[in-house]
Amino acid sequence: MQGATYLKTLAVVAALAAFGCKSATTDVTNIPGKTLATNGGNGNGNTGGNGGNGNTDLGPGGTGGGTGGPEITPGPGPGFGPLGLPGEHEIVRDAFQKIHFAYDSAELRPEDLPNITKVAEYLIQNPNHLLEVEGHCDERGTEDYNLSLGERRAQAIAQALSELGVTVNRLATKSMGEKMPVVQGSDKESFAANRRGEFVLYVPLAAPANGANGATPQRINLTPGAATP
Amino acid sequence: MNHRKPFALFPILFSMFAMVASTWAAGLQVQGNVGKLIPVALTGYQGEVAKVLAFDLEVMGCKIVPKGDASFVLNGKNGPNNLTGVLSDNAGNFGFNLNINGAAPRVLAHALSNATIKAITGQNGIAHTRILFTMKTAAREWEVFQSDFDGHNPVALTNDKSIVESPMWMPNHSGLFYTSWMTIGGLQNTTVVKHNLKTGKREVFSRYKGLNTGGAMAPNGSVALILSKNRSTDVYVAPPKWEFLKDIKGEKLLRLTRSREEKSSPTWSPDGQWLCFHTLIGGKHTLVKVPAGGGQMVSIPTRGAFRPTQPSWSPDGKWIAFTQQRGGFQIGVVPAAGGNVKIYCEGEDPAWAANSRNIIFTRRAGGVNKKRMAILDVPTEQVKILPAFRGGVGQPAWQ
Numbered sequence: 001m002q003g004a005t006y007l008k009t010l011a012v013v014a015a016l017a018a019f020g021c022k023s024a025t026t027d028v029t030n031i032p033g034k035t036l037a038t039n040g041g042n043g044n045g046n047t048g049g050n051g052g053n054g055n056t057d058l059g060p061g062g063t064g065g066g067t068g069g070p071e072i073t074p075g076p077g078p079g080f081g082p083l084g085l086p087g088e089h090e091i092v093r094d095a096f097q098k099i100h101f102a103y104d105s106a107e108l109r110p111e112d113l114p115n116i117t118k119v120a121e122y123l124i125q126n127p128n129h130l131l132e133v134e135g136h137c138d139e140r141g142t143e144d145y146n147l148s149l150g151e152r153r154a155q156a157i158a159q160a161l162s163e164l165g166v167t168v169n170r171l172a173t174k175s176m177g178e179k180m181p182v183v184q185g186s187d188k189e190s191f192a193a194n195r196r197g198e199f200v201l202y203v204p205l206a207a208p209a210n211g212a213n214g215a216t217p218q219r220i221n222l223t224p225g226a227a228t229p
Numbered sequence: 230m231n232h233r234k235p236f237a238l239f240p241i242l243f244s245m246f247a248m249v250a251s252t253w254a255a256g257l258q259v260q261g262n263v264g265k266l267i268p269v270a271l272t273g274y275q276g277e278v279a280k281v282l283a284f285d286l287e288v289m290g291c292k293i294v295p296k297g298d299a300s301f302v303l304n305g306k307n308g309p310n311n312l313t314g315v316l317s318d319n320a321g322n323f324g325f326n327l328n329i330n331g332a333a334p335r336v337l338a339h340a341l342s343n344a345t346i347k348a349i350t351g352q353n354g355i356a357h358t359r360i361l362f363t364m365k366t367a368a369r370e371w372e373v374f375q376s377d378f379d380g381h382n383p384v385a386l387t388n389d390k391s392i393v394e395s396p397m398w399m400p401n402h403s404g405l406f407y408t409s410w411m412t413i414g415g416l417q418n419t420t421v422v423k424h425n426l427k428t429g430k431r432e433v434f435s436r437y438k439g440l441n442t443g444g445a446m447a448p449n450g451s452v453a454l455i456l457s458k459n460r461s462t463d464v465y466v467a468p469p470k471w472e473f474l475k476d477i478k479g480e481k482l483l484r485l486t487r488s489r490e491e492k493s494s495p496t497w498s499p500d501g502q503w504l505c506f507h508t509l510i511g512g513k514h515t516l517v518k519v520p521a522g523g524g525q526m527v528s529i530p531t532r533g534a535f536r537p538t539q540p541s542w543s544p545d546g547k548w549i550a551f552t553q554q555r556g557g558f559q560i561g562v563v564p565a566a567g568g569n570v571k572i573y574c575e576g577e578d579p580a581w582a583a584n585s586r587n588i589i590f591t592r593r594a595g596g597v598n599k600k601r602m603a604i605l606d607v608p609t610e611q612v613k614i615l616p617a618f619r620g621g622v623g624q625p626a627w628q
Contacts, residue, residue, distance in 0.1 A: 082437055082477055084414015132416075142552050142577050143394055143623055144442075145507065145538045147408070147419075148491035151440040151457050159460070173439045173457065174418055176410075179392045180369065 079169030080130060089130070089202040096122075098182075099157055099197035103140070106152035108160060116157060119199055120164035130202040132172040133157045138191035139178045150175030157197045264608030266292035267349060270299035278307040278338045284379060285342030285356040288587060290609045291349075303345055312337035316348055324348045335381060355582045359628045360589060361386075361396040361405055362602065365620035373407050375426075378582070378589070378627065380602060380615035386424065391417070395624055399446050402628050403427060406434060406444025406452070421454060435473050445495040445504075447521065453495035453504050454482070461489045464506055466521065485519045486526065496542045496549075497521075498565070505529065505549060507538045516540045516551060516563075530567035537561065537570075539578060543585040548607075550579040550588050560590050560605060573605055574612050582627045589625045 079086075097115045099108070108116070123131055135154030137146035154173035162168050183190040269291045271282055282303070283293045296302055301324070305314040310331070316324030325348055329337045336357075343354030358378045363371050370390045376383035387393060392410040399405060404425045410417055413436070421435040421444045435441045439457030443464070446452045450469030455462060456479070464485040471481060486492060490509040497504055498518075505518040508526075514536040516529040529549065531537045536554040543550065546565060553559045553570075558577035563570040576590035586607050591600040592614075602615040602625050 080416065080438055081414070083433075084416045089415060141554070142493075142538050142558065144493040145491065147394060147440070147442055148455065148462050148493045151462050152489070152491055155439070155457060155460060155462070168460075172416075172418070174410075175440050176392070177394065179371070179394075 079167070080132075080172040085130070085202060088205040090205060092201040092203055093198070095201050096199040098199075100192065101153055101195045101197070103138070103191070103195065104149070106135075106149060106156045108156055113160070116160050117164060120161050120166050123161070123166045123170065126203075127170075128204050130170050130172070131161070131166070132174055132200040132202065133161075134198040134200060135173065135175045136180060136182070136194060136196045136198065137178045138194040139181070139186070140191060141178065143177055143179075147175050147177040150177050153195075153197050264290060264606075266290060266609050266611060267301065268292050268294040268299045269345070269349075270294055270296040270302045272296060272302060272304045273306045275307060276334075278312060278334050281335050281338035281379075282342055284613065285339060285354070286345060287611060288379075288604050288606060288613050289342070289346045289350075289352075289354060289356070289584075290586070290606045290611065291346075292611075301345075301349055303341075305341075307334060307337070309334070310337075312341055314341045314344070316345055335377070339377070352584055352586070355584050355587055355627075358583060359402075360580075360602075360625050361398065361628075362625040363393055363396060363407075363623045364618055365622075367620075371620075371623075373405070373424075374622075378604075380618070383618070386426075395442055395444065397444050397446070397626050398628055400448050405626075406446065408442040408444065433473055435467070437479060442493075443495050445497055447497045447501040447504075448499070449501050451501070451521065453497065453506075455492050455495065455506075456482075459484075461487070462492055463487060464492050464495060464504065464519070466504070483523055485523055494539045494541075496540050498542050499544055499546045505540045505542055507540060507551075514538055514554075516549065516567075528567070529563065529565075531561070531563050532567075532569045534561050534563070534570040534572070537563075541579050541581055541588075543581045544583050545585040547585065548581075550581060552577040552579060557593070560588060562588075562607060573607070573610055574603075576603060576605070578624045580625055580627045587627075589627050591623055591625065 096119045099112045099115060101107070102109070119131070123129060133154040135150035135152065137150050141149065151173060154175060158171045158173050161171060181190070181194040182196065183193040267290055269286055271279060271293060274282060287293060300319050301316060302319070303314055303316050305312065312329045312334070314327045318324065325344060327341060327344055329340050339356035342356040346352060346354040355378060359375055360378050361373060361375050364374050366372050367390070371393045372388060373386045373393050373396045374383045375386055389409055389411050394408045396405050396407040404423065407422055407424065409420050409422050411420055413420070418436060419441045420433055421441045423432045423434040434444065434452070435454050435456065437456055437458035440462055441454065441456055443454040444452060452467045452471070454465045454467060456465050458479055465479070465482040466485060467482055476482070485504065492506050492508045495504055495506040502521055503518045504521055505516060508515060508517055510528065516531055516537050517526045518529055519526050531551070534551070534553045537551045538554065539552040541550045542565065548562050549565050550560060550562050553561045553572055557575055559572045560574055560576045560579050561570045561572045576592045578591045579588045580590070581588055588605045588607060590603055590605065592603050593600050600621045600623055601617050602622055604613045604615065
């Protein structure tokens with residue numbers, strides 16, 4: 001399993017390296033088709049209109065890339081690797097209730113612990129499923145700080161899940177800072193709704209049957225507490 | 230780049246401005262001595278060039294006034310590819326006579342602005358410099374842009390249709406780092422990207438589990454990162470020429486902190502000996518610094534500031550600009566060793582210009598997605614607002 005994971009990760013890296021490392025010769029990398037203009041002021045700035053698209057798909061290296069590139073150590077076990085997921089997954093959002101936080105705080109509130117416990121129970125009953133915890137902030141903070149605060153919120157939830165028995169390598173955290181508010185608004189209610197943790201479930205797709213190339217998604221019962229077939 | 234093409238520079242005589250120049254060349258006087266705006270008259274210029282000259286000079290501490298009120302007069306004319314300028318003081322003493330050509334009108338005007346500031350103050354101008362910033366280009370999409378310092382001629386550097394934050398120049402300005410939420414291997418995660426501006430080539434610089442941000446490069450090539458790979462958000466330093474894919478476990482990274490508290494906005498001292506960043510100590514927002522080679526975290530006193538974040542170390546090493554959060558957001562400056570702060574204006578995301586007197590920042594105008602950039606001239610406290618973009622902009626970094 002680990003060998004397969006390694007090969008898959010390596011293939012992804014190689015593909016990205018081959019596709020994404022084209023070089024342009026201009027001082028700046030223009031983006032095809034983008035046209036933006038300044039409003040007001042005393043000029044009419046605009047973006048460059050054409051150019052290669054070599055930068056739009058990222059090569060992870062600049063290190064040689066391809067199969068001859070640097071050695072990559074896969075993540076431990078079936079969990080999240082540093083460069084991606086082991087295998088194909090269906091991404092399921094909003095399967096669990098959001099967790100909310102006080103202003104400028106990453107402390108879990110007692111009333112949210114039952115919801116976190118339900119998530120932990122689900123993961124324990126579905127040992128092949130992976131979970132990403134997103135941390136979000138309201139806009140009352142600088143972008144830099146909110147990025148760090150969002151991560152701490154995600155880490156707090158992940159830590160609670162770990163303490164409830166979920167293996168750490170099945171958990172990933174991701175801060176979204178203030179960039180993805182669930183409610184647009186600058187009032188207390190909007191701020192409170194936006195200070196949150198969200199769960200993103202990665203459900204492995206079923207293995208292809210009889211050598212078929214396409215995988216059929218498993219039927220998943222996302223009712224907390226229900227086990228998948 | 231074309232705005233750096235050589236232009237005909239006739240001898241500039243500084244002697245008659247020696248007294249003024251020596252006063253201004255004595256260094257940034259942020260505290261105590263508030264600089265006075267230099268009254269300058271512009272005569273003979275038309276259209277866009279006239280506007281560019283006025284904007285540039287006001288950014289760098291001048292005030293455009295009628296000829297009768299001016300201490301200095303800049304007289305000339307502009308054609309499609311040519312610009313002349315004669316600088317004199319109000320007593321009629323000669324400063325320079327320049328004929329600039331070989332570039333677009335805005336570039337010519339920036340060159341004349343720089344020459345004027347050099348003659349009047351003895352300081353190098355910043356009108357030829359470039360900035361990086363993020364801009365919202367669609368719902369839930371941000372890209373990194375590069376433009377002239379005044380926001381004109383913006384060029385998109387990314388087209389990832391994702392979130393991106395914290396663009397930062399490499400010290401030699403040949404490239405930049407930024408934090409992207411790009412998807413790799415089926416997984417979206419924060420990734421510090423290294424982007425070569427000469428070739429367009431991009432690399433994953435850091436993509437561990439959890440948070441990857443920072444990307445502040447020191448003069449010696451070390452790069453400060455903020456990572457949560459060990460389940461707390463900490464500051465790390467990658468040695469020069471370090472490669473993520475060759476150190477996938479991060480064993481060659483120097484871990485500078487070990488605490489649960491948030492860390493953000495790493496900024497190097499210009500000599501690369503210290504790394505300053507924001508964290509919380511005892512629940513209190515604090516600016517701190519740590520020796521580049523590791524060691525005790527030292528608080529930087531910011532007396533008079535409330536919730537200081539986003540430090541930015543000035544290129545001359547003397548000052549740290551920061552964002553204060555008191556109600557809204559304000560731009561403050563404190564001596565690099567700490568001390569009493571001075572709060573200047575509403576704004577956030579401060580970044581110094583190379584002249585260590587101008588600070589570019591953003592200001593919210595009706596919500597977080599409606600931020601505009603502005604430039605503060607610290608000695609005179611004059612603020613100039615940059616042209617608005619359709620999308621909100623953020624986190625400018627000055628070349």
